[in-house]
Amino acid sequence: MKTAYIGTKDQLAEAFIERMNKEGNDVYFLSAGDLKKRSAERWKYRFYKISLYGDSYRKTLQSIRPDWVVFAGTHFMDCIYQEEEEEDVTLLTRTLQILSDRKDVHFLLLSSTEVYGNTEEKADEQQAGMPAGERGMRFVREEQLLQIYGRQYGFHCAVIRSSQLYADLAVEGAEDLLGRGFTEVGIGRKGTALPNDIMQPLHVSDLVDAVKRVMDAEKQGVYNAVSSFEITRKRLYELIRQRLDAPDTKIQWEETDRKSIADNSRLKKETEWTDFHRLEDQLAEGRISYEARAAERKRKRTGRIPDAVQKTIENIVVFVIFFAVTYMSAPHSLFSQIEWLTIYVILISVFLGIRQSALAVIMASAAYLFIQDLNILSMTNFYSYAGSVLKIMEFVFLGLIVSYTTDMLREEVRDTRRELLMREEEYEELKTINDENVMIKNEYEERILDSKSGFPKLYRVVSRLMVLQPERIFMEIVHIVSEMVHTDTVAVYRVKEDSPYLRLINALNEGSVQEGKSWNLSAYPDIQASVSAGELYQGDVWKGEPAVVLPILYQGKCVSVILIKTLPYTSQTLYYVNLLKTLSLLLREAVGRALDHEELVREDTYIQGTDVMKPAPFRRNILLAGERAEKKLAEYCVVQITGADNFEDRCRKAEGRLRTTDCLGTDEDGNLYALLNNTGTGDVEHLRRRFEECGMAAVVTTTFEDLEETEWKGF
Numbered sequence: 284m285k286t287a288y289i290g291t292k293d294q295l296a297e298a299f300i301e302r303m304n305k306e307g308n309d310v311y312f313l314s315a316g317d318l319k320k321r322s323a324e325r326w327k328y329r330f331y332k333i334s335l336y337g338d339s340y341r342k343t344l345q346s347i348r349p350d351w352v353v354f355a356g357t358h359f360m361d362c363i364y365q366e367e368e369e370e371d372v373t374l375l376t377r378t379l380q381i382l383s384d385r386k387d388v389h390f391l392l393l394s395s396t397e398v399y400g401n402t403e404e405k406a407d408e409q410q411a412g413m414p415a416g417e418r419g420m421r422f423v424r425e426e427q428l429l430q431i432y433g434r435q436y437g438f439h440c441a442v443i444r445s446s447q448l449y450a451d452l453a454v455e456g457a458e459d460l461l462g463r464g465f466t467e468v469g470i471g472r473k474g475t476a477l478p479n480d481i482m483q484p485l486h487v488s489d490l491v492d493a494v495k496r497v498m499d500a501e502k503q504g505v506y507n508a509v510s511s512f513e514i515t516r517k518r519l520y521e522l523i524r525q526r527l528d529a530p531d532t533k534i535q536w537e538e539t540d541r542k543s544i545a546d547n548s549r550l551k552k553e554t555e556w557t558d559f560h561r562l563e564d565q566l567a568e569g570r571i572s573y574e575a576r577a578a579e580r581k582r583k584r585t586g587r588i589p590d591a592v593q594k595t596i597e598n599i600v601v602f603v604i605f606f607a608v609t610y611m612s613a614p615h616s617l618f619s620q621i622e623w624l625t626i627y628v629i630l631i632s633v634f635l636g637i638r639q640s641a642l643a644v645i646m647a648s649a650a651y652l653f654i655q656d657l658n659i660l661s662m663t664n665f666y667s668y669a670g671s672v673l674k675i676m677e678f679v680f681l682g683l684i685v686s687y688t689t690d691m692l693r694e695e696v697r698d699t700r701r702e703l704l705m706r707e708e709e710y711e712e713l714k715t716i717n718d719e720n721v722m723i724k725n726e727y728e729e730r731i732l733d734s735k736s737g738f739p740k741l742y743r744v745v746s747r748l749m750v751l752q753p754e755r756i757f758m759e760i761v762h763i764v765s766e767m768v769h770t771d772t773v774a775v776y777r778v779k780e781d782s783p784y785l786r787l788i789n790a791l792n793e794g795s796v797q798e799g800k801s802w803n804l805s806a807y808p809d810i811q812a813s814v815s816a817g818e819l820y821q822g823d824v825w826k827g828e829p830a831v832v833l834p835i836l837y838q839g840k841c842v843s844v845i846l847i848k849t850l851p852y853t854s855q856t857l858y859y860v861n862l863l864k865t866l867s868l869l870l871r872e873a874v875g876r877a878l879d880h881e882e883l884v885r886e887d888t889y890i891q892g893t894d895v896m897k898p899a900p901f902r903r904n905i906l907l908a909g910e911r912a913e914k915k916l917a918e919y920c921v922v923q924i925t926g927a928d929n930f931e932d933r934c935r936k937a938e939g940r941l942r943t944t945d946c947l948g949t950d951e952d953g954n955l956y957a958l959l960n961n962t963g964t965g966d967v968e969h970l971r972r973r974f975e976e977c978g979m980a981a982v983v984t985t986t987f988e989d990l991e992e993t994e995w996k997g998f
Contacts, residue, residue: 290355901948
C-alpha cells in the first residue's frame with residue numbers, strides 16, 4: 284500500500300510511519316517544515332518539503348500517486364487554537380484540488396471531537412456538529428470540504444474524529460495536552476481559572492491503530508476514535524504534579540458541567556478496534572517521560588584548538604622529550620644502547636594514528652641523521668651508509684605497520700561497539716513490542732472470558748449441535764446463526780444431488796426465504812459455483828442476492844445450505860465472516876456425525892429394503908416436526924396413504940411423489956403414512972391429486988396429534 288502522510292514532524296507522524304514501515308507499506312511524508320537528515324535516516328521514509336506556492340506540491344503528489352492520503356495538518360496534536368491553523372484548511376483545499384482527477388484515491392481526514400462542542404451525553408457520529416471554539420470550527424470546515432469534493436469527484440472518503448492526543452514523551456513548552464499540562468504545573472499557572480472539564484485522552488499509537496484498521500477495511504464515513512477511559516483536567520494535573528514531585532501550585536479551578544466526550548462503539552464494532560492505553564495508569568506508573576526545555580544560553584567563542592593541531596603539538600612535545608633524552612644519553616655506555624627514537628615512533632603510532640606516525644617518522648629520521656652528523660644529500664652509495672639507511676627504513680616500517688594495525692583494531696572496536704549499541708536498541712524495541720503484545724493478549728483474554736459472547740456462549744453453541752439427529756441440528760442452527768450475527772432472516776435449505784432446486788427445511792419468518800419453499804440456484808451461477816465448491820458466499824444486495832450463503836458439506840458433497848438473507852451493517856465485518864466460517868466447520872462435524880450415525884442404525888430405523896421408517900423412529904420425526912411448528916420455524920402435516928396395491932408397491936410409488944424433505948413411516952398396524960415437512964394441511968391438495976394419478980389416496984390424519992414428548996426427543 285502506497286500512502287502519503289501530510290502533516291508535521293511530531294510523535295503522531297513517527298508512530299504512523301513506524302507502523303506502516305513495519306507492515307511493509309510505502310510511506311511518503313509531506314510536510315511544510317524542515318527535517319533533519321539524521322531524523323530522516325532513522326525513520327527510513329521518503330520526505331518531501333511542500334509549499335502552497337508554485338507547482339512543486341502538485342508535481343510531488345502526481346509523481347507519488349498514492350493509494351491512500353492521510354491528512355493530519357500542521358497543528359493536529361495542539362490543543363490550543365492558533366491563527367496559523369488556517370493554513371491547514373488552505374493546504375487541504377489545495378490537496379483535494381490536485382487529487383480531483385483521480386477516482387481511485389482513498390482519502391482519510393484526521394479531525395477532532397471538538398466539532399461536537401459541549402455535550403451533555405456521549406456524542407455519536409450522527410450528531411450534528413456544534414463547535415464551541417475556533418479550533419472546532421476549523422475541523423468542521425475541513426470535513427465540509429472533504430464532503431463536497433467527495434460527492435463531486437467520487438472520492439473514497441473517511442473521517443476519524445480524535446479526542447485529545449498524547450504520547451509517552453511530554454516536552455515542556457509543547458502545545459499538546461501533556462506538554463501544556465507539564466508546563467503549567469511546573470511553572471505554576473497564575474491568572475484565570477482553568478475549567479475542570481471531562482476529557483478522553485487517546486494515545487497516539489491507539490489512534491494509529493484506528494487509522495490502519497479503517498484503511499485495511501476500506502471503510503467510509505465518520506468514526507470517533509476516543510479513549511474509553513475518561514478523566515477530569517483537575518485529576519490529570521494532580522497526577523502530573525505527583526509525577527514531577529512538585530509542590531502544590533494551587534491552580535484555580537472553575538467547576539463546570541462542560542463535557543467533550545464522544546462514543547467510540549461504531550469504530551469498535553466495525554473494525555474490532557480497541558484502545559489499550561490509559562493515561563491515568565501511565566502517569567501513576569511513571570511510564571510518561573518528561574523532557575524539560577533547557578534554558579537558552581548565548582554561545583561564547585571559546586577559541587578551542589582543532590583536534591589535528593592539538594595532536595601535532597602533542598607529537599612535537601613528545602619528540603622534543605625523546606630527542607633530548609637521546610642526545611643527552613649518547614655519551615652513556617648503557618643508555619646509549621636504547622633505541623629512544625624507535626620507542627618514540629612506536630608510541631606515536633599506537634596513540635595518535637597513521638598521520639601523526641608519518642610526521643614522527645620524518646622527525647625521528649631527521650634527528651637520527653643530526654646525531655650522526657650526516658646529511659641525506661651526502662649519501663652517494665648504499666654500502667657506505669647501509670646502517671643509516673636501514674635505521675631510517677626501520678622507522679618507516681615500524682611507524683606504518685604499527686599505526687595501520689592500531690587503526691584497524693580501533694575501527695574494529697568501534698564497529699563492535701556500534702553493533703552492540705544497535706543490538707541493545709533492537710532488544711529494547713523488541714522488549715517494548717513484546718510487552719505491548721502481552722498486554723494486548725491479556726486484555727483480550729480478560730474480555731473474552733468476561734464477555735457474554737465469549738467461551739460460555741461458544742460452549743452453549745457446541746452443546747446444542749452435539750446431537751445425532753440432522754433435522755434437530757438444522758432446527759437449532761437457525762437460532763444460533765440469528766444470535767451470532769444479529770439477524771432474523773435465517774433459513775435452511777436441503778440440497779438434492781444433480782438438481783439446482785433447493786427445498787426449504789426451516790425459516791425464522793417469511794422474510795427469511797429467498798424464493799419460497801423451492802429455490803432455483805441456476806438463476807444465481809455465482810452462488811451455485813460457491814455452493815458446489817463448499818465455500819462461503821457473500822452476496823451483492825444490489826443484484827438481489829442474499830447477504831450470505833453458507834454450504835454444509837458431507838463426504839465432499841453439499842447436503843444443505845444456510846441462507847442469511849440480510850445482515851445489519853454492524854455484522855458485515857471480518858470478525859463475523861470468520862465466525863461464520865468457524866461455525867460451518869462445527870456444522871460439518873455435527874451433521875457428518877449425525878448422518879454417519881443414521882447410516883449405522885439404518886436397520887433399526889428403516890424397514891429392510893425401503894426408505895420407510897419403523898413406527899418408533901417415525902414418531903420421533905413427527906415430534907420434532909411439532910417442535911419446529913411450535914417455534915414457528917416450519918409447518919407440517921401427516922397424511923395416510925392407501926391404495927389397492929400391496930405394501931411394497933405403495934412404498935415404491937409414494938417415494939417417487941414425495942420431496943426430499945418428506946419421509947415415509949408406518950405404525951404398529953402396518954399402515955403407511957407420510958410426514959410432509961414445511962407443508963400445512965391447506966397445501967395437501969396438490970399432493971392428493973398426484974397420488975390419485977397412480978391409484979392411491981393421501982388423506983390428512985390426526986392419528987399422531989396426541990403424541991407426547993417421551994424419551995425419543997433428543998435421541
